[in-house]
Amino acid sequence: MTAAKDKESKGPRRLNGEGSIYRYRNGWAGQVRMPDGTRPTVYGKTREDVREKITAALRAVQDGVPLVTTRMTVAQYLEQWVTIVLPSRVVAGTLAESTLESYSDQIRLHITPILGRHELRKLTTAHVRQWMTRKLTEPSSAGVAQRAVWEAEAARKAAEREKEKAPRLGRTSAIRKTPAVQQVRKPIKPLSARSVRYLLVILTAALNDAVQEELLTRNVASLVQPPRSADAPVRALTEEEARRVLAVALVDRMAALWLVLLALGLRKGEALALRWDALELDAGTVAVVRKQRRRKAGIDPETGRQRWELVEEEDLKTKGSKAVLVLPSMVVTMLRAHRQGQDAAKAELDAKAEKAVKDLAAFAGQHLPSGDAGAPTELEIIRWADPGLVFTTAVGRRIDPRNVNRWWDAVCERAQVGHTRVHDIRHTAATMLFRAGVDLNEIRALLRHTRLATTADIYVAVLEDVRRGTASSMDDILTRLQTPTKNTESEG
Known part of the structure; x- marks a missing residue:
């Protein structure tokens, strides 16, 4: 009888990935x-209830659906x-x-450190608002951590330099210590409103999936009003600045x-x-059909x-x-010259490589015995x-986009x-074309915006400036219309 009860309590053999099933309180x-x-826990009134939940959980993982348990954070x-x-x-x-x-990256750096400890099903709008407030007012935690890494690396390099300068006398007292120069560092700022809005978009998207999968009843992040962010105005070179830059760039x-x-x-990635x-x-x-980007490796x-x-x-x-874009004739001429220079550089590099191979082979044949271990x-x-x-x-x-930034700063x-x-x-390209009277829809086609409204929203300041110029031109027209001509005066 005892053996039968033990066998019944142990139940059938566990399935692959099932883990352990055990009595817990009244269930x-x-x-x-x-x-x-990870090893999330599920609960049920009977052993079979738990087994079914485990099977459903394993099936959900295979289907790419997140598994939410009662206490999942x-x-x-x-x-x-x-x-x-x-x-x-x-x-x-x-x-x-x-x-x-x-x-x-954003979840790891900015969302999980603050909101991660809360149980998913107990997350409230108050939690999300408090998180947003901290991000908008406190120094960026990611910035603080990165500065700590930089300072530790700087201290390590400074210690290595001091060690190299120290006399080889074996006496530390012989080393004259100089006061360290304290470097003034900029304060670490909180995240901008635009960055916090982006974080809220990510959190909202994640919780939306939980709602669609019926893992949550509502998305608390979608109920929180995002911070207001004034989009920075478009920075374009003035005509005089563009003239000076072009003189250096060419x-x-x-x-x-x-x-x-x-x-x-x-865009930079498209050009590279x-x-x-x-x-x-x-x-x-x-034909603009691809882009280049940096990827984690x-x-x-x-x-x-x-x-x-x-x-x-x-x-x-x-x-x-x-899209397929038409090249201005000046750009075609510059690209032809660029290709000639590239072909010449390639030929020169290949010639040097071939010469190095031949010289090394000749040297090895003259100075190293056959089969010598020292032969390369x-x-x-x-x-x-x-x-x-x-x-x-x-x-x-390939050119690293960060180097392009440095080269452009130098220009x-x-x-x-x-x-x-x-x-x-x-x-700058769009602004100059617009000021030259090019139709906004043509500019949209060049920039390859999906909607005309996108182009108009980005260059709203330029549009306003052109509208003022249009109003000024209309004033001139109205003034001319009101001014009597010589023929009109003679008739009078």
């Missing part, structure tokens, strides 16, 4: 082994949302990989890049991904730092971003990396122009 409880290593739910739901959308092509990376090593950005209003096969210089056209095992890589992808910002077995030959790219480094590699400094982003070249 039963069980744990599920999740792919990420916001942090646990968001972790599943980022690792299960969003990657499935990237594979399906409904979400960009860069968006997934951005959501993951003699710069990256002159073709600057001219393409200004003439076509391309341009390939010669997308250009028809005889026809004077270019894992953690460096030696330094523990995040590694990045440059990749091309055809997932542009909007559906209308892919491998040789790193530097050749042109990617002959298809239009804009490259000096050895044909602006030589032109004596205040701080301007590379993206502001796009705004």
